[in-house]
Amino acid sequence: MKGVRTRAAICRSVTQRLHSAATIFLAGIAVCSAANGRPRAPRPTVSHCQGCRITDRRRRCLPDAIMQSFFKRISISVSTSALITLAVGLSLTALCYASARQIESESTRLLLQYHASGHTLRAAMLPANGMSLDANHRGSLYVLLGGLLSSLLATAYVFQLVSRNSVIARITGERTAALQFANLRLSEDIAARMHTEKSLRLRERIIEVSANAIILCSADAPGYLIEYVNPAFERITGYAAGEVIGQRLEDLQGPEQGRQDMHEITAALREQREGKAIVRNFRKDGSCYWSELFVAPVRDDGDGPVSHFVVAQYDISTVMRFEQELEFQARHDILTGLANRALLRERLEQAMAVTRRSGLPLWVVFIDLDRFKFVNDTLGHDAGDTVLKNVAERLRDATREVDTVARLGGDEFVLLLPQHGNGEPGAAILQRIQDAVAQPLQLGEYEFFLSCCMGVAVYPDDGQDADTLIKHADIAMYRAKEQGRGHWQFYASSMNAGTLERLGLESELRHALERGQFHLEYQPQLDLASGKVVGMEALLRWQHPQLGRIAPASFIGLAEEMGLIIPIGDWVLRTACAQARAWQLAGHGPLRLAVNLSARQFKQRNLLHAVAQALAETGLAAAHLELELTESMVMHDVEQATAIMANLKALGVQLSIDDFGTGYSSLAYLRHFPIDVLKIDKTFVSDITHDDDAAIVRAIISLAHSLRLKVIAEGVETPQQLAFLRQHGCDQMQGYLFSRPLTVSAFEALLHEGSMLAAA
Numbered sequence: 001m002k003g004v005r006t007r008a009a010i011c012r013s014v015t016q017r018l019h020s021a022a023t024i025f026l027a028g029i030a031v032c033s034a035a036n037g038r039p040r041a042p043r044p045t046v047s048h049c050q051g052c053r054i055t056d057r058r059r060r061c062l063p064d065a066i067m068q069s070f071f072k073r074i075s076i077s078v079s080t081s082a083l084i085t086l087a088v089g090l091s092l093t094a095l096c097y098a099s100a101r102q103i104e105s106e107s108t109r110l111l112l113q114y115h116a117s118g119h120t121l122r123a124a125m126l127p128a129n130g131m132s133l134d135a136n137h138r139g140s141l142y143v144l145l146g147g148l149l150s151s152l153l154a155t156a157y158v159f160q161l162v163s164r165n166s167v168i169a170r171i172t173g174e175r176t177a178a179l180q181f182a183n184l185r186l187s188e189d190i191a192a193r194m195h196t197e198k199s200l201r202l203r204e205r206i207i208e209v210s211a212n213a214i215i216l217c218s219a220d221a222p223g224y225l226i227e228y229v230n231p232a233f234e235r236i237t238g239y240a241a242g243e244v245i246g247q248r249l250e251d252l253q254g255p256e257q258g259r260q261d262m263h264e265i266t267a268a269l270r271e272q273r274e275g276k277a278i279v280r281n282f283r284k285d286g287s288c289y290w291s292e293l294f295v296a297p298v299r300d301d302g303d304g305p306v307s308h309f310v311v312a313q314y315d316i317s318t319v320m321r322f323e324q325e326l327e328f329q330a331r332h333d334i335l336t337g338l339a340n341r342a343l344l345r346e347r348l349e350q351a352m353a354v355t356r357r358s359g360l361p362l363w364v365v366f367i368d369l370d371r372f373k374f375v376n377d378t379l380g381h382d383a384g385d386t387v388l389k390n391v392a393e394r395l396r397d398a399t400r401e402v403d404t405v406a407r408l409g410g411d412e413f414v415l416l417l418p419q420h421g422n423g424e425p426g427a428a429i430l431q432r433i434q435d436a437v438a439q440p441l442q443l444g445e446y447e448f449f450l451s452c453c454m455g456v457a458v459y460p461d462d463g464q465d466a467d468t469l470i471k472h473a474d475i476a477m478y479r480a481k482e483q484g485r486g487h488w489q490f491y492a493s494s495m496n497a498g499t500l501e502r503l504g505l506e507s508e509l510r511h512a513l514e515r516g517q518f519h520l521e522y523q524p525q526l527d528l529a530s531g532k533v534v535g536m537e538a539l540l541r542w543q544h545p546q547l548g549r550i551a552p553a554s555f556i557g558l559a560e561e562m563g564l565i566i567p568i569g570d571w572v573l574r575t576a577c578a579q580a581r582a583w584q585l586a587g588h589g590p591l592r593l594a595v596n597l598s599a600r601q602f603k604q605r606n607l608l609h610a611v612a613q614a615l616a617e618t619g620l621a622a623a624h625l626e627l628e629l630t631e632s633m634v635m636h637d638v639e640q641a642t643a644i645m646a647n648l649k650a651l652g653v654q655l656s657i658d659d660f661g662t663g664y665s666s667l668a669y670l671r672h673f674p675i676d677v678l679k680i681d682k683t684f685v686s687d688i689t690h691d692d693d694a695a696i697v698r699a700i701i702s703l704a705h706s707l708r709l710k711v712i713a714e715g716v717e718t719p720q721q722l723a724f725l726r727q728h729g730c731d732q733m734q735g736y737l738f739s740r741p742l743t744v745s746a747f748e749a750l751l752h753e754g755s756m757l758a759a760a
């Protein structure tokens with residue numbers, strides 16, 4: 001029984017091995033087919049595998065997964081799968097055949113042993129009658145043949161399966177790729193559509209929030225009915241969208257249909273093209289505003305027929321206002337609002353054209369306020385502005401609608417008075433203007449009584465063009481000023497020459513200092529006893545590039561009037577002090593420098609500071625500087641002059657009274673002034689041989705000496721004059737007899753030569 005059990009056990013063991021091999025074989029087939037081509041989902045169940053508990057259809061059994069993964073990794077082809085199957089089949093066949101042979105020989109050996117031990121076997125257990133061991137061996141051959149056949153069949157099956165799978169995989173791949181491509185296209189389409197929608201929404205939003213009015217109207221002529229307006233349109237015009245949608249575009253032009261400024265827009269609509277224009281629009285309340293209008297056709301599908309027009313309105317009211325303001329400012333005086341020179345000239349041209357046709361004269365009246373500078377200087381510019389604005393108002397009130405009132409600047413006004421049939425203008429209007437200006441004017445706590453001078457030039461007699469007429473009226477006014485406050489004067493050609501020269505000189509003088517046209521000359525002053533040069537007088541010279549040398553007598557007074565003498569005088573003082581110091585340092589001894597002061601300079605508040613600064617800057621000792629004052633300067637306000645002179649003396653400078661004898665000659669006051677030198681005017685010196693002048697010169701010398709003042713005579717031209725002066729004890733002299741005023745280099749040469757006065 002043991003042998004039977006053993007045989008049964010061997011059979012079971014072989015069967016189990018066969019089963020396991022078959023399982024692996026079938027699993028291999030499955031994996032081969034799966035591994036060949038694209039990865040695929042695991043088979044839902046592997047019924048051959050008893051070791052695996054299939055709880056999830058998706059879950060693969062372990063060997064299957066391993067095989068799949070293996071084949072997938074090595075990525076075998078259809079033929080390789082078939083070859084593997086065949087190899088596995090053949091191996092199993094060989095295994096089965098070997099097992100069958102082993103069983104066969106084992107069972108034969110057991111039967112022979114059993115038989116040899118005297119047992120009888122049941123017929124069934126013996127080899128069949130007539131059956132030899134070869135016949136028994138045939139079973140093994142059948143197993144072999146069966147195995148071979150099965151292997152071939154399995155191989156064919158695998159080959160067919162794997163081929164089909166690969167075709168399916170290819171088709172699936174192709175379809176999947178196509179689907180993916182289609183999917184991609186679809187995604188792109190969706191993205192593009194979303195982008196388009198987004199940008200459309202954005203554009204819509206832009207139109208909605210635009211600060212400019214936008215209108216969409218139909219392209220159907222002639223109505224061009226409005227289909228859309230944005231909120232800005234509603235805000236600007238005051239119309240609600242509902243009130244204008246469906247209305248004709250031209251209704252927005254308000255009452256003024258067919259206006260000139262809309263021609264370009266209507267032409268653009270008609271010709272279906274772009275167009276733009278600056279037009280006047282009307283709001284719902286009827287008020288007007290300026291806008292820049294752009295119209296552009298909108299075509300269906302970009303290049304189809306024009307279906308709509310879009311009209312954009314830019315509100316340019318502010319720009320227009322600003323432009324108008326600028327234009328106003330360019331032609332008006334900002335302070336008073338009156339016409340300025342440009343507009344005056346323009347109006348004058350027009351008025352002359354009218355006058356040429358009518359033959360009636362036209363007056364140009366130049367007005368200058370009296371004492372305006374005083375108001376400005378004492379009460380400040382705000383008060384000055386108030387005066388000017390008041391005068392402007394009064395001039396406007398005193399003239400007619402047809403007249404023009406202009407302000408040229410400062411306190412200069414010009415009136416254009418055309419004559420009409422009623423007889424104006426005439427002298428009466430000039431009086432009316434004087435009266436208007438003369439009305440009292442309250443400035444803070446002060447009441448002012450203004451007056452003005454006027455000059456009148458008449459077209460066509462006094463000038464043929466605007467500039468000439470204005471200039472001649474100015475000349476006439478200047479002559480009126482010479483007569484005193486509140487005068488007027490008609491132009492006469494005889495006034496021209498002198499005044500024109502003066503006007504020209506004025507404008508040149510304004511720039512002479514900055515253009516470096518001034519220089520100084522120095523006239524030696526000599527001691528009559530020793531005959532030596534003891535000092536020099538600095539004299540200003542103006543060398544104009546076109547006008548040549550201009551005499552001080554021609555421009556000092558003008559500079560004084562214009563207030564330019566202050567900066568000019570400062571320059572003279574600093575330049576002369578620097579030069580005197582340079583000569584001293586060059587070893588020419590302690591020369592005294594005489595510098596002329598003008599009346600304005602004398603009264604300027606910071607004279608003391610200017611003098612002190614000039615001395616400090618140049619290093620000249622105060623004792624070497626002599627300031628020449630005139631009698632009129634000091635006699636005008638004795639108290640004030642005395643105080644100023646005291647301050648100057650405190651600085652250490654010397655003071656002299658120039659041109660003595662020509663003015664007040666108040667000898668009584670002379671004692672009170674802290675002066676050092678009296679300078680006899682050259683007019684007395686020139687006539688010194690006449691008894692009267694000789695007596696005056698003698699008296700001046702004697703008086704000066706009694707006051708312990710030095711005396712210097714100027715304008716000494718002859719030896720007789722010199723002799724007279726020496727004879728009567730005059731201390732010093734200057735004049736052409738010894739030397740004219742000299743340039744710096746000429747004066748230096750004179751010093752080097754050591755020139756002296758001839759002894760008496």
Ligand SMILES: Nc1nc2c(ncn2[C@@H]2O[C@H](COP(=O)(O)O[C@H]3[C@@H](O)[C@H](n4cnc5c(=O)[nH]c(N)nc54)O[C@@H]3COP(=O)(O)O)[C@@H](O)[C@H]2O)c(=O)[nH]1
Nearest residue numbers: 539540552553572596597598658714715716717734735736
């Ligand atoms: N406030 C300032 N006044 C100045 C300054 N420079 C000059 N002046 C004044 O201008 C007036 C004319 O001066 P000018 O033409 O220079 O004449 C001076 C001399 O050249 C002239 N002079 C000198 N000697 C003679 C002479 O023998 N004969 C003659 N005919 N003339 C002569 O006298 C003028 C000097 O005058 P004065 O100043 O009075 O000594 C004149 O009033 C100048 O003061 C300046 O910088 N500032």
